[in-house]
Amino acid sequence: MFKKKECVAMLLAGGQGSRLTVLTTKTAKPAVTFGGKYRIIDFPLSNCANSGIDTVGVLTQYQPLVLNEYIGTGLPWDLDRNYGGVKILPPYQGKKGADWYKGTANAIYQNLQFIERYDPDDVLILSGDHIYRMNYAAMLDFHKASNAACTIAVIDVPIKEASRFGILTTDDAGKIIRFTEKPKNPDSTKASMGIYIFNREALSKYLIADAENPKSANDFGKNIIPAMLAAGEHMMAYTFEGYWKDVGTIESLWEANMDLLGEEPALQLGDKSWKILSRHENAPPQIIGPQGVVENASITEGCAIYGTVRNSVLGENVRVMEGAVVEDSVIMGECVIGEGAVVQYAIIDREVEVRAAARVGKPRAEAKGIAVIGEGTVVEAGAVVADGAILPE
């Protein structure tokens, strides 16, 4: 029994995220831990759940094990539904052969069948690399009201940073006139957030045409959007205001984590009107020991702090032993920071053990860069990991 869905979301989660170095060796970027108890993909999934979009296809390709396991039936996001819900869509073998997803547009093209099952009017395309809270329902209303073939979410960026983004030039009414990928001399500050709502017929039409073009890179930004603009389709920019951060690099991932700290954090996850949902570990409450010192930190379940934690974000079941110091760092979960060990200006992935008296990184003021330690690594007792080093190499 099939019912029509107003809008189906397609979440592109197949990217490798190679700029995150060792953090994505075993894990796809969307499954990288963020803010202690979340994964990056929790943000678009929670936004869908909170916006009333109950059908989400998640396109996976690179290292999908952790991601698949994490999404499971979709229950944590209330997306375990009898009809719709969250569905993992890996590349598959068809009658005419098998293919990897060659680009973002190709991934959607290969799953047009999935979209058609729900007979939606519109299709929302999302990516799994950003931290933000956004009401997609408001964007959908805007899209419907303007009767556009495609609406692209944009955010105002400082003009000097505009050349890092895909920049949209619009008229006063918000109609898109021009799209330039990473322009040298930007004429607008409206950066594309990589969030698109397409009218379903228009999407099918352009994806099919794109697939037939052997020279195409099969990418939304490079091919589909320019093709639609060239054909004179009615395309609108939807301006989003609020916190939005790409966490595609080590530095930006660190910064976004630090945005959770301070008196008035830039990113407040405690807001109950727009909860970020996640799959939970079942861990006891955190314990701060008799000698524990915790200042300006975000700490979650199962942590045991017997040492000192400052300006840091800790994931579940992290143990900071007596005399250990953690400063200006992100520790993702299930880690042990041994007695007397010092961790400064670092990102430490899951299940890492920093043994007694080891040193990772340098004080932030003196460090050349962020030290990064990949999943499951052991830093031996007394060892020194230089500032800006990446382990394992």
Next chain:
Amino acid sequence: MRAAGLIFSNIHDASIPELTTRRTMASIPFGGRYRLIDFALSNMVNSGITKVGVITHYNYQSLLDHIGNGKDWDLARRNGGIKILPPFITAYDNAVAGKLYSTRLEALMGVMNFIDHCTEEALVLSDCDVICNVDLSRALAEHERNDADITLITATVDTAEQELDAKAQVPTFDEQGRLIDIDVYSGQTGRVEICSDILIVRRTYLQRVLAEAITHGRTSFYRDIVYRNLGRDRFFVTRYDGFFARVNSIESYFGCSMRLLDHDSRVNLFYRRNQPIYTKVRNSAPTRYLPGASVKNSLIADGCVIEGTVENSILFRGVHVGKGTVIKNSILMQDTYTGDHVRLGCVITDKDVVIKNDRELCGHETLPFYISKGQTV
């Protein structure tokens, strides 16, 4: 040995009226993020039990709310899973003549239907006033080896850590663990072995004694079944020697909670290998410690915002500690809000309590100051 579970959610409600006026014993919050029933449920689930009946009596809305469909304990099952057993009363035909049950035996009579539909050979019966992490599969294996009708699980209590009252039952047994007698606690000090009120019963035996009890109008499980058949039926005890606490008053609730601040007790209760304690997921954000916060020796759940000082205390989910506020030796339940420059010592706040700026409240370990749900001070 296959077993099903039965949990009595209300049986000791009267002992902590403060916390049970609006909830069952089973749904009393404990240890930062748990409810008392979580321990009974987790013990069962960790030993492979997949069918659990929860006997309710009154005030069980908060319990239903907590349990939901049982998914958080992996008890949302097509076969078995968690079954709430509300009071069974019909106008014309019932065992206890139109009244709600008042004893354990009457409660069991009311759920005969559930018991008759079980195919498991054993039933594990558990109360909700005990906090422990028992490996029931070992106890079940012993129950099977002894070919027992009833196996009582005993726990050792150090009277220096926890006071016992006359409700505690002290069993005596021979070298084989065969039960000889059960006495009421009579003031012994040091380490005393008492009945935990977790017991294993052979299902067919339970069905037989319940049928008999109905015909003879019996009312007490211990008096009419255990004592009456001592020496004749096969009753055994098996010992549990991990963390054990029994909550029987607001003072003991305070004491049991504070024992969690002791490292060994906490590890013994929460970190037993392959025996996690499960509870309902609430999706709180991680706890934020602001610049200027100072926290020592405290157990803190997620979703808290801490700007002040917290020492030797337990904070449940979503608690706010204001600037300049000092909280010592206190238990603040879910969503308690304390303003700035508040001072609390030996205070228990129930859910959703608001304490405004500059208030000072102080109880004592032997008489903690309790503030009921939703109050504003």
